[in-house]
Amino acid sequence: MHMVHVLGSMAAGIAIAGGAGLGLAGNALFDMALNPRAKHSIMARINSGEATGTDMSIFASDPSRSAARAWFDEAKRDISIAARDGGVLHGWRVWGHGVVPAPDGRRSPESADVDHRYLILCHGYSGRPSDLAREAHAAHRRGFSVLLPAARGHERNADRYVGMGWLDAYDLLAWIDTLVDFDPDARIALYGVSMGGAEVMMASGLDLPPQVRCIIEDCGFTSVWDELAVQMRDLMHLPVSPLLDAAEAVCRARAGYGFREASAQERLRSARVPMLFLHGADDSFVPPAMLDAVYEACASPVKERVLFEGAGHGASSYVHPERYAMIVGDFLSRHL
Known part of the structure; x- marks a missing residue:
C-alpha cells in the first residue's frame, strides 16, 4: 500500500514546524487507518484485493x-x-x-x-x-x-x-x-x-x-486511542505524540468522533x-x-x-x- 510514502508524509509532518505539518501527518494517518476510499489506505488495499484482512x-x-x-x-x-x-x-x-x-x-x-x-x-x-x-x-x-x-x-x-x-x-x-x-x-x-x-x-x-x-x-x-497508540509504537515505530493528537483532530472533524472518547x-x-x-x-x-x-x-x-x-x-x-x-x-x- 506504498506504506513508505505514507510514513514519509508523517515523518515530514513531524519535521515541518507548525500546524500545517501536523495537519498533513494527521490526515495521512487518518486516511491510512480509517478511510477506505483513500488510495493508500489499509482498507483500500483489502477492498481491491491487493491484500487480505x-x-x-x-x-x-x-x-x-x-x-x-x-x-x-x-x-x-x-x-x-x-x-x-x-x-x-x-x-x-x-x-x-x-x-x-x-x-x-x-x-x-x-x-x-x-x-x-x-x-x-x-x-x-x-x-x-x-x-x-x-x-x-x-x-x-x-x-x-x-x-x-x-x-x-x-x-x-x-x-x-x-x-x-x-x-x-x-x-x-x-x-x-x-x-x-x-x-x-x-x-x-x-x-x-x-x-x-x-x-x-x-x-x-x-x-x-x-x-x-x-x-x-x-x-x-x-x-481507540489506546489501540492506535499500541500500533504506532509497535508496528509503525512512530511517536504517539503529537501524531495521534493530530489524527484525532482530523477524525473528529471528518468522522465525528474522537479516539479518547x-x-x-x-x-x-x-x-x-x-x-x-x-x-x-x-x-x-x-x-x-x-x-x-x-x-x-x-x-x-x-x-x-x-x-x-x-x-x-x-x-x-x-x-x-x-x-x-x-x-x-x-x-x-x-x-x-
Missing part, C-alpha cells in the same frame, strides 16, 4: 472455517437498516430452523422454533462478516438465528469511514431493534471479536432493550447484562493487559473472564477449540 494462516487453513464459509455463502440473506446519519447499512442474516417470516416481514406465529434465540456477530478491523461464518454456523446448528452486520468502512459499507467499534455500537442498537421488531420475544446475545469485541463492549453501556440477555467479547481493546472501558462502567471476556495470552495486537482493564471496569453484576494460553490475536477459538466452544456454549445456555 484477518485471513491469516491459522484461520485460512482450518477446514471447519472453509466448510462454514461455503454454508454461509449459500444460506445468507441480505438485511439492512437505515443509518442514523443517512443512507443504508448492510449485513447478512440466516434465520434459525423453524423460523418463518410472515408476509409483513415479521416472524410468523406459525414458526416452529420455540426458543427465540438470536446471535449478532460483529467482525474485526479489516475483516468482513464471513470471517465469523464458523461461529455463525455453530450457533445455527444449535438453533440460533444469526445476524452479521458489516462494520462501517467494510464490505458493502465501504462508502463510510471506519468507526472502530464506536460508531458501530450505535448502529448495533438499530440492528437490535430490527430483531425486536421481527420478534418481540427475541432473546438476543451479542458476540464480537477484536474491533467487534470493542463494539459490543461499547454498546454494553447504552440503553439496550431487555431482549439483549448477554454479551461475549473476544480480544477487544480498551479504547471512543472507549469500551468507560462504557463498561454502565454495563448491566452478563458479560464474558475472552483473550489470547500471546496477543501482540491487543495486549492481554487490556483484558484486565475492561474486566475491572465492567459494572455488570455477572461477569467472567478467560485467558487462553498460547493464543494470538483472535486465535483463541482455533488454538483451544473444544475449551472455547464449551465456555461460550455454557455461558449462552445459562443466560439465554
